[in-house]
Amino acid sequence: MIDKKHLNEFIKIVGKENIYDDKAHNIAYSYDATRTRFEPDAVIFPRHEQDVSDILKYCNKHKIIITPRGAGSGFTGGALPASGGIILAMEKHMNKILEIDTQNMVAVVQPAVINMDLQKHVEKLGLFYPPDPASEEYSTLGGNVSENAGGMRAAKYGITKDFVMALKAVRVNGDIIRAGKRTIKDVAGYNIAGILIASEGTLAVLTELTLKLIPKPKYKKTYMGVFPNVDSAMNAVFKSLSNGANPVAMEFLDKLVIEALIEKLGVNLPKDAGGVLVGDVDGNVPEEIEFQLKTLEESFKENGATSFIVAKNDEEAKELWYARKNASQSITIYGNKKLNEDISVPRSMLPNALEGIYAIGKKYGFKIPCFGHAGDGNIHVNVMIDISQIDEGHKCIEEIFKLVVKMGGTLSGEHGIGTSKAPFMDIAFNKEELQLFKDIKKAFDPNNILNPNKMGL
Numbered sequence: 001m002i003d004k005k006h007l008n009e010f011i012k013i014v015g016k017e018n019i020y021d022d023k024a025h026n027i028a029y030s031y032d033a034t035r036t037r038f039e040p041d042a043v044i045f046p047r048h049e050q051d052v053s054d055i056l057k058y059c060n061k062h063k064i065i066i067t068p069r070g071a072g073s074g075f076t077g078g079a080l081p082a083s084g085g086i087i088l089a090m091e092k093h094m095n096k097i098l099e100i101d102t103q104n105m106v107a108v109v110q111p112a113v114i115n116m117d118l119q120k121h122v123e124k125l126g127l128f129y130p131p132d133p134a135s136e137e138y139s140t141l142g143g144n145v146s147e148n149a150g151g152m153r154a155a156k157y158g159i160t161k162d163f164v165m166a167l168k169a170v171r172v173n174g175d176i177i178r179a180g181k182r183t184i185k186d187v188a189g190y191n192i193a194g195i196l197i198a199s200e201g202t203l204a205v206l207t208e209l210t211l212k213l214i215p216k217p218k219y220k221k222t223y224m225g226v227f228p229n230v231d232s233a234m235n236a237v238f239k240s241l242s243n244g245a246n247p248v249a250m251e252f253l254d255k256l257v258i259e260a261l262i263e264k265l266g267v268n269l270p271k272d273a274g275g276v277l278v279g280d281v282d283g284n285v286p287e288e289i290e291f292q293l294k295t296l297e298e299s300f301k302e303n304g305a306t307s308f309i310v311a312k313n314d315e316e317a318k319e320l321w322y323a324r325k326n327a328s329q330s331i332t333i334y335g336n337k338k339l340n341e342d343i344s345v346p347r348s349m350l351p352n353a354l355e356g357i358y359a360i361g362k363k364y365g366f367k368i369p370c371f372g373h374a375g376d377g378n379i380h381v382n383v384m385i386d387i388s389q390i391d392e393g394h395k396c397i398e399e400i401f402k403l404v405v406k407m408g409g410t411l412s413g414e415h416g417i418g419t420s421k422a423p424f425m426d427i428a429f430n431k432e433e434l435q436l437f438k439d440i441k442k443a444f445d446p447n448n449i450l451n452p453n454k455m456g457l
């Protein structure tokens with residue numbers, strides 16, 4: 001329950017129509033995509049940057065915990081008020097596209113603009129914003145920057161951080177700061193934007209984002225290769241990239257996923273397939289597309305692909321993508337609870353990592369269907385359990401993380417740490433590194449009021 005005195009002060013800042021402390025709102029803002037729930041004491045909708053500044057200053061002075069929130073689609077509990085306090089919900093007012101600068105190819109947006117809304121808006125101007133998390137239709141750009149979200153197009157274009165040119169943010173003492181510039185080059189001062197990207201709302205509240213755009217490629221084609229086993233699919237990834245292919249996406253499905261897609265959704269894939277690679281190539285001239293597809297086909301076949309298909313039209317492209325887009329829901333045939341991790345390894349380690357993961361699954365008796373972004377080494381590893389096996393499931397995940405880190409990889413390629421991966425941070429970082437994170441947190445947030453106890457901080 002929020003103290004009446006504080007509630008009245010917040011009403012003075014945002015007006016009573018922008019703060020709620022009733023049960024319905026507290027429940028509505030108590031969850032994210034982890035499905036874990038923590039109720040806040042109140043939900044505040046700031047109208048603009050100055051409100052954010054006034055609210056943070058007040059919270060800092062009175063040591064009131066506050067958690068920024070975009071769409072609440074996070075997979076690791078970042079937007080959950082795990083330590084109580086207030087939710088700072090950006091979605092209601094701070095959702096405007098402020099400027100599209102076509103000459104410099106830059107968008108300036110408020111943090112709660114939905115990713116897809118920006119994509120659609122700039123496409124009308126012949127421009128392109130490539131980062132496309134699968135949650136693009138509802139996740140916010142502020143949430144994307146705070147998690148450094150990836151997506152299907154990362155193989156060619158990179159991830160959110162590659163498109164952030166500058167940020168405006170509010171510190172807990174209410175100071176409004178700028179980080180970065182609308183310039184291609186900027187080496188003056190510390191790279192504060194670099195620290196705020198992926199900081200999961202623990203250091204400052206983002207209030208404005210300056211994002212890089214590129215010209216929209218004119219041509220696109222979708223391809224699919226079917227392989228007898230994981231190794232041949234993975235070798236085809238390395239081979240085609242080193243042969244000069246530069247696919248927008250190169251997504252992988254393993255045997256368990258293929259079997260689930262056939263059994264649950266009747267997807268038209270060969271029953272004996274051991275791996276699938278599916279993706280798009282794009283470019284500005286037809287010859288570029290031809291080169292890309294020829295390189296992929298040759299490299300895939302050299303590595304044992306039993307088929308290589310190119311979609312002739314949008315309808316066929318949709319059909320090829322259907323398998324990948326429904327991978328996640330198909331694998332529920334293997335267990336009523338999915339422990340979904342998004343490990344990332346240097347691409348060359350993918351075959352060994354997958355072999356090791358399947359061996360760990362065998363040891364625990366769990367099926368671990370894997371799919372995801374093979375083109376950039378980020379794989380969704382799904383430990384399928386019965387809900388009663390949760391403790392064993394967590395032990396299995398801990399072993400997977402240890403294996404991945406040993407191979408030079410990391411706990412998360414895109415979903416972040418939040419609350420759910422916090423217990424595993426000491427697998428990936430040593431004592432000194434964790435202390436440095438804590439020192440950075442303290443420099444930004446000395447009273448530990450901003451989204452505390454996240455990321456193992």
Ligand SMILES: Cc1cc2nc3c(=O)[nH]c(=O)nc-3n(C[C@H](O)[C@H](O)[C@H](O)COP(=O)(O)OP(=O)(O)OC[C@H]3O[C@@H](n4cnc5c(N)ncnc54)[C@H](O)[C@@H]3O)c2cc1C
Nearest residue numbers: 070071072073074078134135140143144146149150201206
């Ligand atoms: C079906 C589904 C598919 C997904 N696919 C992908 C995918 O392909 N790639 C991927 O990377 N992720 C994916 N995600 C995860 C999630 O959508 C991303 O992490 C996304 O970036 C979160 O955005 P959001 O607006 O929902 O943020 P929230 O979940 O609301 O918040 C995420 C974090 O950002 C912080 N935050 C939000 N706004 C601000 C702000 N203005 N200032 C400071 N901190 C802020 C929060 O405190 C929290 O720590 C998926 C999720 C779902 C449910």
